[in-house]
Amino acid sequence: MPMAVAKDTVLMYHFPRGSTIPSPSPFALKLETYLRMAEIKYKSDLSGKLSKKGKIPWIEVDGEVVNDTTFIIQHLNKKFNIDLNKHLSSKENAISYSYTKTMEENTFW
Numbered sequence: 001m002p003m004a005v006a007k008d009t010v011l012m013y014h015f016p017r018g019s020t021i022p023s024p025s026p027f028a029l030k031l032e033t034y035l036r037m038a039e040i041k042y043k044s045d046l047s048g049k050l051s052k053k054g055k056i057p058w059i060e061v062d063g064e065v066v067n068d069t070t071f072i073i074q075h076l077n078k079k080f081n082i083d084l085n086k087h088l089s090s091k092e093n094a095i096s097y098s099y100t101k102t103m104e105e106n107t108f109w
Helices: 026-037 069-080 090-106
Strands: 010-013 042-045 058-061 064-067
Touching: 010 026, 026 042, 026 069, 058 069, 064 069
Parallel strands: 010 042
Antiparallel strands: 010 058, 058 064
């Protein structure tokens, strides 16, 4: 049975925490860092339960399930009207995007 959470509180499913690191998953680290930076209320389910798509991390918020950290962040930005990059110029935004994609797609963990 899922953990009960208040309205507008994200329930983040991810791996159990390690003894020396918050998560063995770089994507869970990315998402949890985002939630903290955006000051979004969240609770962690550390059961390691995979989503229906076989992915982790994933979230539930107000009855909605979202997979994949990129889609999760886009969803939460829209839902809570958040833009952590609003202070960036167009050029800085492009550089930020290229670094993000390089780390996510071309760096092997």
